[in-house]
Amino acid sequence: MSFSQxxxxEGHKPISPASGIPAWDIDPYDVEILKDPNAYYAxxxxxxxxxxxxxxSILTVGRFETTRKVFSDHENFLSSRGVGLNDFKLEDPWRPPSIILEVDQPDHTRTRKVMSRALSPKVAKGFADLFHETADALVDRLLGQGSIEAVADLAEAFPTTVFPKAVGMxxxxxxxxxxxxxxxxxAVGPDNQLRRDAMSHAGEIVPWINAAxxxxxxxxxxxxxxxYASADDGTLSEDEAGMLVRSFLSAGVDTTVTGIGNALWCLSQNPDQWDALKRDPSLIRATFxxxxxxxxxxxxFGRTAGQATEIAGFPVEEGTKVTCVLGAANMDPDKWGDPEKFRIDRKPVGHIAFGAGIHGCVGQNIARAELxxxxxxxxxxxxxxxxxxxxxxxxSNAIRALDKLPINLIPN
Amino acid sequence: MIKVTYVAHDGSRTDAEGELGDTVMSLAINQGIDGIIGECGGSMMCATCHCYVDEAWVGATGPRLDGEEDMLESAASEVNERSRLSCQIKLTEEMDGLVVHLPEEQV
Incomplete structure (x- = not known):
């Protein structure tokens, strides 16, 4: 069966949902929801x-267990047809598909192995000195400034300093x-203003990224x-190596910028948790x-049903786009008890902020080392x-990031 | 239910009961067993759920999975031929009674 444009x-086949699936007349990509999503999640x-x-014309999941299950079920819910609303099988994406993010087994296994080796905990530990020296110097400089705008001054400044060095750019x-x-x-969202505005820079940025x-x-x-060493030993082609290096940049900068900004927001909003962290620095990783x-x-992030399948007992037709609302799952009281409390002693192993399963974030060790x-x-x-x-x-259609975070860093 | 015994580095033993499809890592986390961290949640991206499968159970748990070897290179404690990432051991009926030993440290 083929579909005309x-x-x-939104670049995918419209669906007729199975009976019993509730319909919800809402735009999850409305900017007011994206800015303050907790009521939408609930x-x-x-x-x-x-x-x-x-x-x-999509299905959406947000309860913890179901979201985790769909998101990690790479047999039924494919990544190769795009992790946004566009179905790459029916419409060409704006760039060649990523050979690690937008690919299924068995092809995924080959590229994933190259990347998980390159980004292993051991490799991340090797960057510890660079990361610590850079962070110390940056914080020293900011302490002289009084109040700062933490997104530009710290959250963006740190990864854009260390990450290109780590990659070797x-x-x-x-x-x-x-x-x-x-x-x-x-680009993983609908064709809305946010996407059009972001894409308006493509002509300038993409050639620069590819060249770099x-x-x-x-x-x-x-x-x-x-x-590139994996291109030398024949595991990858030269072009594929270039594409994987490119994926460091697409997935490794904006995300860690967001992680740092969000950490500062959490700690500035919860001074008792900041004090608890000061008292027990061994909780740094748990805090992150x-x-x-x-x-x-x-x-x-989304998936595409590769065949007729089901979610929680409801039939799902082939070609259905399913968005997995990781933010809703990570705030599910059935899983977390008191999710609305920011508690650094929670140790929330199993959260799905980095995804789950074979497509789980391959750069997470670097992200943790940076934080x-x-x-x-x-x-x-x-x-x-x-x-x-x-x-x-x-x-943003996929990222929950701060634009501005004015804070005072009061020195010891 | 499938019984799993976790033997800590100091020799203390903790029993837990899991269901088919649980992993040795996820069961340990849910039961609050110390000695397994599971930082990446089971995506085979860290090596903080390292365990040594008891000799008697090596057959039931089977060989390491594709990619596990690479990640074990980042383990904090010594790796031997019985070393596994416990997130990659999915419980089956044959594993009822499984014994795993935990390393001295995970990070």
Whole structure:
């Protein structure tokens, strides 16, 4: 069966939901929801195991167990047809599909192995000195400034300093790095203003990104070189190596910027938890896990039913786009008890902020190492983190990030 | 229910009962057993759920899965031929009574 462009909705086949699946007339990508999603998350969970959103002709899940199950069920719910609303089987994506994110087994296994080796805990530990020295110097400089705008001054400044070094990039343009991430993540949403605005920079940024990922634009000792080594031994083609290096940039900058910003927001809003962390620095990593659970930096990603299947007993037809609202699952009281409380002693193992299963975030060790360095520098040097104005969120179709976070860092 | 015994590095034993499809890691987390962290939640991206399968149970748990070897290289404690990532051991009926030993440290 084929579909003309005109019959597609957001680039995918419209569906007739099975009877019993509640329909919800809402736009989950409305900027007001994206800025403050908790009420939407709660309603989505309350409506049922799976909900039909007529506006986009998709199914959506938000309860913890079901979301985890669908998101990690790579046999029935494919990634190769895109993790956004567009079905790559029916419509060409805006860029060649990612050979790690937008691919299924068995092809995925080959590229995933290259990346998980390049980003192993051991490799991440090797960056500890670089990350700690950079974080210490950055926090020292900011402490001299009084009040700061933490998104630009810290959350963006840190990853755009250390990550290109870790990758071994000779060309650095912090703005392009952040905007490229915004583009990639907004592109998984519908064709709305957010996506159109983000994509309007593509003509300028994409060629720069592609050029900066070429072998001769990378040092011999970074993550990029590790990936190109897999081209030398025949595991990857030269082009594939370039594409995987590119994925460091699409998935590794905007996300960690968001993680750092959200951590500062959580700690500035919860001074008792900041004090608890100061008292017991061994909770740094657990604190970051709770930040991830509490804010879900990637709030929504999708899958495509590769065949007729089911969700929680409801039939699901082939080609159905299913959005998995990770943010709703990570705030599900049935799983977490008191999810609305930010508690650094929660140790929320099993949260799905990094996804789950074979497509779980391959860069998570680097993300944790970055956060460990930033939070480590702060607890050493800062006595209190105080809000200095209202936090402003930056709506995105997939990322829950701050736009502005004015704070005062009060030195020890 | 499938019984799993976790033997800590100091020799203390804790029993837990899991269901088909649970992993040795997820069962340990749900039961609050110390000695398994499972930081990545089971995506085979960390090595903080390292365990040594008791000799008697190596047959039931089977060989390491694709990719497990690579991640074990990042384990904090010594890796031997019985080392597994416990997130990759999915409980089956044949594993009722399984004994795993936990390493001295996971990070």
């Amino acid at each position: 005109a019959t597609l909705i 309603e989505l969970r309350a409506l049922g195991e799976v909900v039909y959103i007529p506006r986009y 000779k060309d650095v343009n912090p703005r392009y790095l952040v905007d490229y991430g915004a583009m990639v993540f907004n 990922c070429a072998r001769d634009r990378l040092t011999k000792d970074g993550l990029g070189a590790l990936v 896990e709770e930040v991830l659970r509490y804010t879900s930096p990637v709030h929504t 460990e360095a930033v939070l480590g520098a702060l607890i050493k040097k800062v006595d209190r983190i105080e809000p200095a104005g209202d936090a402003v969120w930056r709506p």
